[in-house]
Amino acid sequence: MEYLVKVGGVIDGVSDATTSPRVIAIEDGTIKHVARPEEVSSGARILDASRYVAMPGLIDCHVHVRTNGETDRRLQPLTDIPGESTLRSLKNAQSDLRSGYTTLRDCGGMEAVALRNAANRGEVLSPRIFAAGYGITATAGHMDQDRYVGARVTSNPGVADSPDEVRSVARSLLKLGVDLIKTNATGGSFGNGHRPNPGAQQMTEEELRAAVEVAHMAGKRVASHAMGEAGIRAAVNAGVDSIEHGFWLTEDVAAQMAEQGSFLVPTMATLFRNTTRGFAGPGMTEEWKEHLRQRAIRVRQRLFESIRYALEAGVKIVAGSDMGGGPFLYHGECATELTQLVEAGLGNMDAIKAATSRAAELIDRDDVLGRISEGYLADIVLVDGDPSKDITLLEDGAGVRGVILGGKPVLLTRELDPDGSDIRSMWGRVSWVVE
Numbered sequence: 087m088e089y090l091v092k093v094g095g096v097i098d099g100v101s102d103a104t105t106s107p108r109v110i111a112i113e114d115g116t117i118k119h120v121a122r123p124e125e126v127s128s129g130a131r132i133l134d135a136s137r138y139v140a141m142p143g144l145i146d147c148h149v150h151v152r153t154n155g156e157t158d159r160r161l162q163p164l165t166d167i168p169g170e171s172t173l174r175s176l177k178n179a180q181s182d183l184r185s186g187y188t189t190l191r192d193c194g195g196m197e198a199v200a201l202r203n204a205a206n207r208g209e210v211l212s213p214r215i216f217a218a219g220y221g222i223t224a225t226a227g228h229m230d231q232d233r234y235v236g237a238r239v240t241s242n243p244g245v246a247d248s249p250d251e252v253r254s255v256a257r258s259l260l261k262l263g264v265d266l267i268k269t270n271a272t273g274g275s276f277g278n279g280h281r282p283n284p285g286a287q288q289m290t291e292e293e294l295r296a297a298v299e300v301a302h303m304a305g306k307r308v309a310s311h312a313m314g315e316a317g318i319r320a321a322v323n324a325g326v327d328s329i330e331h332g333f334w335l336t337e338d339v340a341a342q343m344a345e346q347g348s349f350l351v352p353t354m355a356t357l358f359r360n361t362t363r364g365f366a367g368p369g370m371t372e373e374w375k376e377h378l379r380q381r382a383i384r385v386r387q388r389l390f391e392s393i394r395y396a397l398e399a400g401v402k403i404v405a406g407s408d409m410g411g412g413p414f415l416y417h418g419e420c421a422t423e424l425t426q427l428v429e430a431g432l433g434n435m436d437a438i439k440a441a442t443s444r445a446a447e448l449i450d451r452d453d454v455l456g457r458i459s460e461g462y463l464a465d466i467v468l469v470d471g472d473p474s475k476d477i478t479l480l481e482d483g484a485g486v487r488g489v490i491l492g493g494k495p496v497l498l499t500r501e502l503d504p505d506g507s508d509i510r511s512m513w514g515r516v517s518w519v520v521e
């Protein structure tokens with residue numbers, strides 16, 4: 087079943103400029119062609135979005151759908167009844183979808199795997215999910231923090247303390263059907279008082295290499311949470327595909343990453359929100375919260391330096407916001423990452439590519455996702471204005487007037503979706519109507 091989307095211009099995800107008005111033909115969930123209006127003969131059903139600019143559905147390469155920035159999120163595994171966190175994941179992912187994100191790469195939590203499976207079976211409406219499952223971490227490492235309970239009640243099955251144990255955990259993850267393997271090369275930058283050395287290396291190069299070997303044999307990629315210098319270096323030496331965070335990236339390692347073709351996912355939105363919204367959590371004193379906020383301000387300055395090194399070396403930078411992964415990091419706000427990347431020196435269009443074609447490259451789907459081009463899946467966002475001129479249009483989904491997922495309009499303005507319209511007759515009710 088074919089229909090046409092008339093738009094005021096197209097950002098295709100790879101070109102450097104927005105086009106003049108175009109007509110996008112969609113059939114069976116795929117983009118059939120993109121043509122100038124005069125080249126299209128009428129007859130097919132039309133979604134007239136001439137007022138809007140079309141861009142590829144956005145991709146966020148670092149989220150945690152199981153949480154939504156709750157200040158007590160680390161207690162949830164203790165207080166949730168079974169199923170609760172998975173349903174929460176669905177709601178969180180839908181918030182991202184409404185704001186223009188049609189694909190999410192989840193960097194920690196089995197809930198994302200369950201959500202992906204349900205979405206792939208067509209049982210729930212969700213962005214496309216690429217999920218890491220639980221992260222591999224050393225004992226007492228970044229993803230093994232039973233901070234508030236003092237007991238191993240919420241233990242992570244991803245704990246591994248030797249290359250052999252890493253291999254075993256990685257294979258178990260592959261058996262569960264993950265799309266990528268997440269490793270934790272270093273600690274977080276904001277551990278509690280008993281972790282005085284933020285970003286310290288926690289997995290050895292040999293352990294990281296074991297994860298890479300197992301994942302690559304299965305054709306999967308490895309992401310590594312790596313903040314401090316030594317851990318970033320070890321992860322890059324081990325051959326991981328992406329460095330997540332990379333707060334203390336150095337010039338020489340940036341050069342090595344460029345040579346190896348590894349990606350940097352700098353998660354700038356998290357530090358930005360840490361500095362503007364601060365911290366909170368069970369048992370945190372006011373003094374400690376302010377200490378962490380001040381540290382975030384300093385680390386953020388260091389991250390700007392990392393981005394500069396990455397840009398100079400030609401490292402592939404990909405957008406990942408870490409929404410869900412910290413206090414006050416809310417789903418629906420993934421595009422904060424794009425405004426932050428622009429603040430760090432990327433052009434508007436480069437930031438858009440970091441969340442479209444380049445992001446698709448990291449998840450190994452650049453043949454079908456991240457572009458508005460013939461043969462690509464019809465994941466399209468309609469924006470009131472041109473984000474390549476004003477990137478803040480995407481923030482919180484403020485300028486988003488339509489979202490098409492696999493050819494199906496899931497969000498449209500009332501104007502685009504009047505009762506009895508052709509589009510409505512094709513799809514039934516769209517999922518969300520915005521004013």
Ligand SMILES: [Zn+2]
Nearest residue numbers: 148193408411
């Ligand atoms: Zn994260």
